[in-house]
Amino acid sequence: MLMPTDIYGQVAGLFINRDRAATLQSEAVTSVTATWDGFNGEAHGGLTRPSCSRVLRQYPRRGTEIRNTRQLTILSVEELAEIARRLGIPRLRPEWIGANLVMDGIPELTMLPPSSRLIFEGGASIVVDVENGPCNFPAEIIEAHHPGHGTAFATQARGLRGVVAWVEKPGRIEPGERARLHIPPQRLYAPAMAG
Numbered sequence: 597m598l599m600p601t602d603i604y605g606q607v608a609g610l611f612i613n614r615d616r617a618a619t620l621q622s623e624a625v626t627s628v629t630a631t632w633d634g635f636n637g638e639a640h641g642g643l644t645r646p647s648c649s650r651v652l653r654q655y656p657r658r659g660t661e662i663r664n665t666r667q668l669t670i671l672s673v674e675e676l677a678e679i680a681r682r683l684g685i686p687r688l689r690p691e692w693i694g695a696n697l698v699m700d701g702i703p704e705l706t707m708l709p710p711s712s713r714l715i716f717e718g719g720a721s722i723v724v725d726v727e728n729g730p731c732n733f734p735a736e737i738i739e740a741h742h743p744g745h746g747t748a749f750a751t752q753a754r755g756l757r758g759v760v761a762w763v764e765k766p767g768r769i770e771p772g773e774r775a776r777l778h779i780p781p782q783r784l785y786a787p788a789m790a791g
Contacts, residue, residue, distance in 0.1 A: 609698035634667030665725035671758035672705035720767030
């Protein structure tokens with residue numbers, strides 16, 4: 597049911613966060629190996645993860661073991677530029693907000709439908725879970741680089757924060773590599789929209 601589109605994005609950056617307890621900030625790498633656990637060496641990796649505040653409506657007890665659909669954070673060059681413009685800073689570096697993969701050329705990346713795929717030329721495949729809601733953690737990092745501008749991040753990044761995703765097919769991903777966007781059928785679930 598997934599439809600290949602004529603939309604191709606290009607890898608503009610690859611990043612790894614090796615120690616989430618130390619910082620949200622990730623570091624640039626020259627290539628990544630995508631495994632069933634996510635990007636090799638990424639602190640957010642793993643087949644499962646403990647539930648957190650994002651899923652309290654589904655799992656009221658924090659720490660419940662669930663499938664890890666948040667292995668990766670994907671951002672877009674275009675949306676990073678728009679957030680920087682809104683914050684009034686010259687550039688928002690993707691590593692400041694914990695990026696793993698930055699794509700160039702995918703319009704409205706944050707609005708990608710859940711279950712969309714990025715199929716890379718080298719064979720790796722990544723599945724979009726949901727939009728990554730803005731949080732306050734990047735504010736401190738941005739504030740350290742641009743005093744007076746970081747605190748507005750959560751508000752200004754709304755709808756532009758990228759998506760979280762997981763690896764469906766392992767493989768190597770390189771800078772400059774292209775990925776084709778595949779999307780599921782688009783429709784609203786009317787019973788949930790009533791009342």
